[in-house]
Amino acid sequence: MSFKDIKDVARAFQKDLDTARDADIEAAIARHTTSDFLWRGMHPFYEQKGAKAVADVFWRPFRAAVGPIQRREDVFIAGDNDVGKRGGQWICSMGHLMGLFDKPWLGIPPSGKLVFLRYCEFYCIEDGRIVENAMFCDILGIMQQVGLHPLPPQTGAFILTPGPKTHDGLIYGEAAPAEGEKTMELVNRMARELTSSDMGSPQDELLGTWHRDMLWFGPAGIGATYTTERYNVQHQGPFSRHLDDIVFHGHVARVAEGNFAAWFGWPNLTMKSGGGFLGLPASERVGEMRVVDVYRREGDKLAENWIFIDILHFLSCLGVNLLERMQQFPRT
Amino acid sequence: MDGNRRLNFKSKLDLVASSRFDGYRSAFLELVHPQSSWHVCDPIGDLLGPADIDAGLWQPLRQSLSGLERRDDVFIAGVFDDCEWLAATGHYFGIFSADWLGIPASGRWARLRFSEVYRLQDDRVCEAFVMFDMIDFMRQAGVDPWRQAAGIETLVPGPLTRDGVRLLPSPDRETKQTMDLLGSMLGSLFEPSKQAMGMERFWTSDMMWYGPATIGATRGLDGFFRDHQDPWMKAFPDWRDALEAPCFGDGPYACYAGWPSIRATHRGPLLGLPPTGRTVEIRVMDFWRRGGTSLAENWVLIDMPNLFRQLGVDLFAHLADTALPGNGRRAATA
Numbered sequence: 001m002s003f004k005d006i007k008d009v010a011r012a013f014q015k016d017l018d019t020a021r022d023a024d025i026e027a028a029i030a031r032h033t034t035s036d037f038l039w040r041g042m043h044p045f046y047e048q049k050g051a052k053a054v055a056d057v058f059w060r061p062f063r064a065a066v067g068p069i070q071r072r073e074d075v076f077i078a079g080d081n082d083v084g085k086r087g088g089q090w091i092c093s094m095g096h097l098m099g100l101f102d103k104p105w106l107g108i109p110p111s112g113k114l115v116f117l118r119y120c121e122f123y124c125i126e127d128g129r130i131v132e133n134a135m136f137c138d139i140l141g142i143m144q145q146v147g148l149h150p151l152p153p154q155t156g157a158f159i160l161t162p163g164p165k166t167h168d169g170l171i172y173g174e175a176a177p178a179e180g181e182k183t184m185e186l187v188n189r190m191a192r193e194l195t196s197s198d199m200g201s202p203q204d205e206l207l208g209t210w211h212r213d214m215l216w217f218g219p220a221g222i223g224a225t226y227t228t229e230r231y232n233v234q235h236q237g238p239f240s241r242h243l244d245d246i247v248f249h250g251h252v253a254r255v256a257e258g259n260f261a262a263w264f265g266w267p268n269l270t271m272k273s274g275g276g277f278l279g280l281p282a283s284e285r286v287g288e289m290r291v292v293d294v295y296r297r298e299g300d301k302l303a304e305n306w307i308f309i310d311i312l313h314f315l316s317c318l319g320v321n322l323l324e325r326m327q328q329f330p331r332t
Numbered sequence: 333m334d335g336n337r338r339l340n341f342k343s344k345l346d347l348v349a350s351s352r353f354d355g356y357r358s359a360f361l362e363l364v365h366p367q368s369s370w371h372v373c374d375p376i377g378d379l380l381g382p383a384d385i386d387a388g389l390w391q392p393l394r395q396s397l398s399g400l401e402r403r404d405d406v407f408i409a410g411v412f413d414d415c416e417w418l419a420a421t422g423h424y425f426g427i428f429s430a431d432w433l434g435i436p437a438s439g440r441w442a443r444l445r446f447s448e449v450y451r452l453q454d455d456r457v458c459e460a461f462v463m464f465d466m467i468d469f470m471r472q473a474g475v476d477p478w479r480q481a482a483g484i485e486t487l488v489p490g491p492l493t494r495d496g497v498r499l500l501p502s503p504d505r506e507t508k509q510t511m512d513l514l515g516s517m518l519g520s521l522f523e524p525s526k527q528a529m530g531m532e533r534f535w536t537s538d539m540m541w542y543g544p545a546t547i548g549a550t551r552g553l554d555g556f557f558r559d560h561q562d563p564w565m566k567a568f569p570d571w572r573d574a575l576e577a578p579c580f581g582d583g584p585y586a587c588y589a590g591w592p593s594i595r596a597t598h599r600g601p602l603l604g605l606p607p608t609g610r611t612v613e614i615r616v617m618d619f620w621r622r623g624g625t626s627l628a629e630n631w632v633l634i635d636m637p638n639l640f641r642q643l644g645v646d647l648f649a650h651l652a653d654t655a656l657p658g659n660g661r662r663a664a665t666a
Contacts, residue, residue: 149479149480150604152650153654275643279478315606
């Protein structure tokens, strides 16, 4: 299928799902997915198979708590999977699901006010149907929006994450392939250089592939940073100082189109806490980090980066369940 | 200890922590024994001799909290291990006008909650245990390093009965009654189940437990168990006994300076932290008030920054990571 074709499949799925009433959510999902499609969700949803499980575990409880839903999409791109051994045609859709937070969700007390659930979805589409779907969303961001502080102060800023500065992230048609190839080449080079050890200072390392006034829109718990210098102070530094034995495990999907690229892993990284990251103690346990990166290229360097991390899963690997703690001690 | 000596010590302590009078230097030297060793909570640590104690504790505090004033809620004297002891809990008040220990000045009123226990020799303080509620202080400065507490974090009041500052000796039988009750209570506190503890035998049903920031204050035994004791026992399941440490009474009041109070292994979630499996020593200072035949109030400080540091979390380093000028967390200075 052409990228335009698979985009039409994904958009029809989103439209059906977002407008379905509670009783129709499962059917809306089933119309666009294979019977045993694999859905990857955040802690506490995890992996599910098939429309019924996905509707029961994630969409129906969320939609019962937050509505009516506006999907405020900021990036929408498609591509052939650059992760050669996995292959497939993938779509990345990133933005916010907005609605009134009127009923408890995951034990989070409702505010009666609008909330923005930051999300990034990946769809793998075959023969006109979704065969795989990853749904990253920022649950900690919802907790912060209703005034809970389940983690120590962030190193970055807590903001409502904007879309691309250029407002051109929604590629519903098809972009010229050469531009996407350039973007893919750049993000792959950036990742190689960041993990190679013979580079100079973090600043030199970053400035080879990043604009100096880059934006790093991290997840709630870490926050957003601006400029390479402050990115190093507010995230890169604490991350590398306080985490040990970091191992890269590759990606499930990696796509690029136009000036945009996106990837996710399951997990991308494993590591041990050396003490200090997210206010965590040192631990011998291995934590998994499931991460999404969405990038915007400007010319020959990267200008913006949106990051999702399943922090609740990472914490649960280390032995603490913040959602359970919140239920035990209201307001925490 | 007779009334004159109590008043004499109290006056010197007040002078050392007062910026209204010029008597700091002489009061300090009259109070502090030349061989004095002071054990102060994180990040200050142990201070040996008057010069260290002056430079490490009092000078920085006097400079950062301008208009410094000491407000004792409880001030008691007693005997433990054949030595004379004094103890006090309360707050230092002042205008937080200069950064202290990396905590950014707010330019506004701030209160520093303290518990202090002093061993006397030659009519001077020869050993001291000084604990502050550092996290409560950070919170007031707008740089709360911790998550929401299960209990209530607030200005902790003095005793209901307003008789905590004991400037006259208490009748021995009153003190004995307090210490007997306390001994029975502590003897039961380490039973494996709430039922076996039978805490309702020792406490008033609406007892107040004034814990430190990160845990907060609770009312009633139900609140105490829900917000502190149950999660604490799950975090440190092998916590079995309080270590031998200075403990004495004065009429309806008693205190305990556990430095450390317990040794335990961190095996369950603690205040939002995952378990580390590390063995830690925890510093705890308690003050109790007995009302009639039951314990009614309990002021508790725990050296939380010290505990967290043993688990690999350095709150003062994290403060430096998050309180940089320009990221909006530095409170306005006057």
